[in-house]
Amino acid sequence: MTTLQQAIEETKIAGNKAFVPYIMAGDGGLETLKPTILKLQQMGVTAIEVGIPFTDPVADGPTIEQAGERALAEGVTLRKVLEALASFKEEIRVPLVVMTYFNPVLAFGLEAFAKACVAGGVKGLIVPDVPLEESEILRDTLNPHGIDIVQLVSLTSPPTRIARIAAASQGFVYAVTVNGITGARTSFANDLSDHFAHLREASNIPVLAGFGISTPEQVVSMGALSDGVIVGSAIVTALHEGNLEKIEALVSASTSFSGCPNIR
Numbered sequence: 001m002t003t004l005q006q007a008i009e010e011t012k013i014a015g016n017k018a019f020v021p022y023i024m025a026g027d028g029g030l031e032t033l034k035p036t037i038l039k040l041q042q043m044g045v046t047a048i049e050v051g052i053p054f055t056d057p058v059a060d061g062p063t064i065e066q067a068g069e070r071a072l073a074e075g076v077t078l079r080k081v082l083e084a085l086a087s088f089k090e091e092i093r094v095p096l097v098v099m100t101y102f103n104p105v106l107a108f109g110l111e112a113f114a115k116a117c118v119a120g121g122v123k124g125l126i127v128p129d130v131p132l133e134e135s136e137i138l139r140d141t142l143n144p145h146g147i148d149i150v151q152l153v154s155l156t157s158p159p160t161r162i163a164r165i166a167a168a169s170q171g172f173v174y175a176v177t178v179n180g181i182t183g184a185r186t187s188f189a190n191d192l193s194d195h196f197a198h199l200r201e202a203s204n205i206p207v208l209a210g211f212g213i214s215t216p217e218q219v220v221s222m223g224a225l226s227d228g229v230i231v232g233s234a235i236v237t238a239l240h241e242g243n244l245e246k247i248e249a250l251v252s253a254s255t256s257f258s259g260c261p262n263i264r
C-alpha cells in the first residue's frame with residue numbers, strides 16, 4: 001500500500017472520511033507555502049493537493065484560475081515550488097500530491113522532475129491533461145521513485161472505461177462529481193449514488209470525490225458516497241481571505257462520520 005493510500009485508509013479505520021484540501025502554491029507569495037501546509041496539517045487534513053500555477057489551466061474555473069494568476073505574478077514556477085517543499089520536507093507529515101498540467105513537467109524534463117519531487121517529499125501526482133491512454137510514461141518515470149499517479153474519472157465515463165481508470169489509478173481514484181471545470185457549486189446531479197457505488201465496486205483503492213464541494217453540508221453528503229473529499233476553490237478563497245474558521249468547519253465535517261456504521 002502506498003503512503004497516500006495508507007493515509008486515506010487510516011481515516012477510514014478511525015471512522016472518518018478523508019479530507020484533502022487543494023491549495024494554489026504561491027498564492028500570496030511563495031513564502032506562504034510553508035505556513036499554509038503546516039497549518040492545514042495541524043488542522044488534521046488527510047493529504048494536501050499542491051497546485052502549480054499555469055498560464056492555460058483548462059480544467060479550472062475562475063477561482064483557481066485567478067489564484068494561479070496571482071501566483072504567476074509572484075514569479076512562482078514548478079521548480080520553485082518543489083525547491084520550497086524540499087526546504088521544509090522534514091516538517092511535512094501528510095502526503096503531498098502535486099497537481100500540474102503536463103507542459104511544465106515536459107519543460108522540466110521527466111526524470112529531473114521525478115528527482116525534484118522526491119527531494120520535495122511529494123507522494124503523488126495529478127496531471128489532468130494527460131489521459132489514461134497517455135499516462136504510462138508518468139507511471140514509468142514516477143513509480144520507481146515511490147510517487148503515485150492519480151487518475152480522474154468523469155461522470156460521463158462508460159463502465160468499461162471506469163474499470164480501466166480504477167485499475168490504473170494509484171493512491172486513490174479521483175471521482176469528478178460534476179461535468180465541467182473546478183469551482184464551488186450550489187447543487188449536484190441527484191443520481192450520483194449509483195455512479196459512486198459502481199466506482200467503488202470497480203476500485204480496490206479508495207475513491208475520493210472532488211469538484212464543486214464548498215460547504216460542510218456538501219462534505220457530508222459527498223463523504224457519505226465516497227471515502228472522502230477534495231475541496232479546492234472553497235479552500236483557495238478561504239486562504240485568500242484569511243478565513244481559517246471556514247477551513248476548520250470543512251475539515252470537521254469530514255470527521256462527523258465517527259460512530260456511524262461505515263457504509264462501505
Ligand SMILES: O=P(O)(O)OC[C@@H](O)[C@@H](O)c1c[nH]c2ccccc12
Pocket residue numbers: 022049051059060064099128152181182183184210211212213230231232233234
Ligand atoms: O475547486 P473545486 O471545485 O473544489 O475542485 C477541486 C479542485 O480544485 C482540485 O482538485 C483541482 C484544481 N485544479 C484541478 C484540475 C483538474 C483536476 C482537479 C483540480
